[in-house]
Amino acid sequence: MVIPKLSTKLLNISVSSMCKAKQLAKAETAIIDGIKLGVLPNVVTYNTLISAYCRFVSVDVAYSVLSRMREAGIPPDVVSYNSLISGATRKSLLSKSLDLFEEMLARGINPDVWSYNILMHCLFKLGKPDEANRIFKDIVLSREVYPCAATYNVMINGLCKNGYVGNALMLFRSLQRHGFVPEVLTYNALINGLCKAKRLSDARSVLREFGESGFEPNAITYTTVMQCCFRCRRFQQGLEILSEMRSRGFTFDGFAYCTVIAALIKTGRMKEAEEIIELMMSSGIRPDLVSYNTLINLYCRQGRFNDALRLLDEIEEEGLECDQYTHTIIVDGLCKAGNFVGAQKHLNYMNSLGFGFNLVAFNCMLDGLGKAGHIDHAIKLFEMMEVKDSFTYTILVHNLCRARRFLCASKILVSCMKCGYRVLRATQQAVIDGLLSIGFANEARKVKSKIRLARMSL
Known part of the structure; x- marks a missing residue:
């Protein structure tokens, strides 16, 4: 056959x-x-x-x-x-x-x-x-292997991710001068790198070129630049990017809206945040868990805890599952409002749901108690915490200094350093300065010496 x-x-x-x-x-x-x-x-x-x-x-x-x-x-x-x-x-x-x-x-x-x-x-x-x-230079100088668009994309993306954003931009300009026509991936990689480096002016310039190149920047590109605007505290520019996205007819997702809402909340622009929320809802977007967490954060900052708790029920009705971050937002909000009884109840509720020990939530509680002047309660909470991290120690030491309990703060600081945790240098200095201010110069010298020894052992 x-x-x-x-x-x-x-x-x-x-x-x-x-x-x-x-x-x-x-x-x-x-x-x-x-x-x-x-x-x-x-x-x-x-x-x-x-x-x-x-x-x-x-x-x-x-x-x-x-x-x-x-x-x-x-x-x-x-x-x-x-x-x-x-x-x-x-x-x-x-x-x-x-x-x-x-x-x-x-x-x-x-x-x-x-x-x-x-x-x-x-x-x-x-x-x-x-x-x-x-390797890239070898390819460029070689007469046997010729670089392609993917080669340039790998270089630009790799340079950006390794912190060489300036080199990536120089390479991009050099390639353009030699006739290279950037692709969508090239623009996105460079814009993302520039935004992470907070080079907003360059990012916006490349975004403009992107729009004029015949390619169409997508919603992710615009959202990346918008986030950079907010991180650089250029809120008006960020909102202008949002407006430009809308004028170009982009379909927004929950992530883009949440980027704007979160930035407005952080700067206390609650009214504008609510307007964006209404716009998101009217657009027919079904919120995901990130969206819900952003809304809960807004309500907690406004002291609208009943509305925040109502959203927990709505999350379940949508078939989503709250995560630890969702509940931590509520605990943090209750602590900032001075409702420590409510915060403790919510921590107990989290435990009953099977989340186990939530270190971030307990750190929020510890910080809230300290800032509210309940330093003895903060110490008791610290002592009963199952797990601690550098933030836990820093929070307590900082608040003990605020309460002028410098001797206690020095003991916590030393025990923290012995355990291999790190406390912010500013907080370390606050302990030393505090001890000197109350006449405990000898104790301050001992703390300095123990801090030096702990640093040498790391």
Whole structure:
């Protein structure tokens, strides 16, 4: 019987379909049945398997396919190794990615541009931007491998994520001068990096270019810049971005609205926050848990605790589950309102729901008691807390200083340092200055010495 030449191609199509459906066992069976019928797999067949095993099982299982290829007389190619290196990088097995690249070179397989793109991405993830940049320069100077748009995107994104935003912007401008036309991914990566570095002016400039380039910035791009405006306390500019998004007809999601609402709440602009909430509700957006948490925060800051508790019932009716953060917002709000009995009741309620010990909520309670002048109650709460962290100690020491209980504060500070926790240097200095102010210079020297010893042991 003569097997048609297209049979291997049909086998590859079948294997690819099964792999995409995560039916790898069936894909293996198809290969075995094909061999029995005289339809031999080729390098494409095995590369499809390698890619699927990397994505859905493990890199080690995918790597074992290489030996099967060699046994079948099919030498692995650059695509085989690219899939393995990419899979290892995706699963954060970064040293394995480098080993696989070295193995590929040792076997005489020449890397292509995608090999180098993956390697650069891996080096950036390892926090080795200098080595990634060296690879990039080698590609640019090479006459055998030519960089592509993805190469530039990897470089710009990697530089931004490693804190070299200025270098990323310089590279972007240099590429533009040499005729490179940025893609949507390029603009988004650069804008995101500039926003994280709080370079708002540059971010807005690139956003303008993005809009004039013929590409359309999406809602995520605008939301990123809007967040940056709010972080830089440029609230009016942030609201202008919101207005521009609306004028361009973007469909807002809950995240975009919550970004605005949260920023307005933080600056005490409650009336404007409520207007945005009404706008969100009128747009027919079903709030997610983040949206609800933002609304609860607003109500707690306004002292509208009944409205906040009503939203807890609404969350359940929507089929969502409150998280610890939801309840912590309420505890913090009650503490700021001086309702410590209510805060304690809500902590007990959280415990009854099975959340267990909520350190952040207890820290809020501790800080609230201290700021309200109930320092003895704060000390009792501190002593009975099951878990403590650096914030716990800092909060208590700070509030003891506010109450001028400097000797007690010094003992807590020293015990904190001995446990390996860190207290803000400003708080440490407040203890020392406080001891000196009440005439305990000798005690202040002892605290200084113990702080130095604790720092040396870290």
